Amino acid sequence: MIRWFQKNWSSMLWALTLSVAVWIAAVTAADPDEQRIFVRPVEIEIVGRDAGLVILNEIPASVEVTLRAPRSVWARLEAQEIPIRAVADLSAMSAGDHAVHIQVQVTEGPSRVVSVSPSEFTVTLEALESRVFPIGLTLNGQPATGYLAGDPIINPEQILVSGAASLVEKVERARVEINLTGTRESVEQAMEIQLLDDNNLPVEGLSINPTSALVNIPVTQQGGYRDMAVKVIVHGQVANGYLLTNLSVFPPIVTVFSTDPNLVNDLPGVVETQELELSGASDDISTRLALELPEGVSVVGEQSVQVQVGIDPIISNLTLSNIKIEVVGLGEGLSALISPIEVDVILSGPAPLLDLLLLQDIRVVVDVTDLGAGVYQLTPRVEILVADVVVESVLPNTVEVTIVIAAEGTPTATP
DSSP states (O other): OHHHHHHHHHHHHHHHHHHHHHHHHHHHHHSOEEEEEOSSOEEEEEESOOTTEEEOSOOOSEEEEEEEEEHHHHHHHHHSSSOEEEEEEOTTOOSEEEEEEEEEEESSSSOEEEEEESOEEEEEEEEEEEEEEEEEEEEESOOSTTEEEOOOEEESSEEEEEEEHHHHTTOOEEEEEEEOTTOOSOEEEEEEOEEEOTTSOBOOSOEEESSEEEEEEOEEEOTTEEEEEEEEEEESOOOTTEEEEEEEEESSEEEEEOSSHHHHHTSOSEEEEEEEEOTTOOSOEEEEEEEEOOTTOEESSOSEEEEEEEEEEOEEEEEEEEEEEEEESOOTTEEEEEESSEEEEEEEEEHHHHHHOOGGGEEEEEEOTTOOSEEEEEOOEEEESSTTOEEEEEESSOEEEEEEEGGGOOOOOOO
């Protein structure tokens, strides 16, 4: 037996090699390798960074990975939430600029990383610094006339700013900004905190804790002043066929003042205007009206208000019956018969215009230009000489037109 093995071992080795090759070929044919870019960008994980250092520059957030793997492995990779990791190790790195190589780890095999883009990047590390800054308040504008702003309260009064030392050193102050222009109510709201340098320019890239501050500013009305709504007094009615669509006043609220606060407090809830005459009006109105106030009370600022009145015609409908149809564009030597010869026309438009509409102002035609002998179903066209009147429908909306050669005689209409 030993002698037989010694004589035939090379043949057995060739047979084994051939069988393995056949098996590999069969497996490869059933599950071929594919090289392609992974379907999703792979987020870069930063590990090993010293807690006392911060990254100062912009670094890539993800990489594009190209793999070569069997089709079955690709299916498993694409089904997983995180099948590939891209790790940037900052261990043992001190402050300064460093080149960082990205290490890619694949959870499924067999697979081979063909390329990574980008494969490395430069990181700038700087010492972490934290400082406490008081929060300042910048007030812009003034409250409405007759109102007074009290002392503001800011909570918290200071913040902690953290980040790269070079950026923290640029910060000159922290502030919140409030616009009080025209306000009549106390301010109580959370405001974003801004970091500014010595040129009052924003400093970005730093961590702020907290990011906002609650600002409370009491705003009160002074004695002798009072805000009152404006009521427009109208007289008469708009013209027949017209509708009052809008009546607005600006400003809708005015501030009145008196050296005697009791006179102001005794006023009713509204201030009335002089009468606005609407009798017979058929167009929009824009005018200024004075306010009716008792002796000793005056309006702060402009002594009159702007009043806008919208007046539109009422939209109505009108049906005109038995309007005769005219034929236009009939060729030489041809004659035409229309069935029916009359139509009803339904119109819509401003009621005053419809009331004045005459039969002479409307024309219904069928155009037979370039049509030869034959029978046609045509749509009548309505022509109106009055603007702003709209054709809603024509009944019937099609008519039969029979065109014949005049020499053959004129056809007669059928009932």
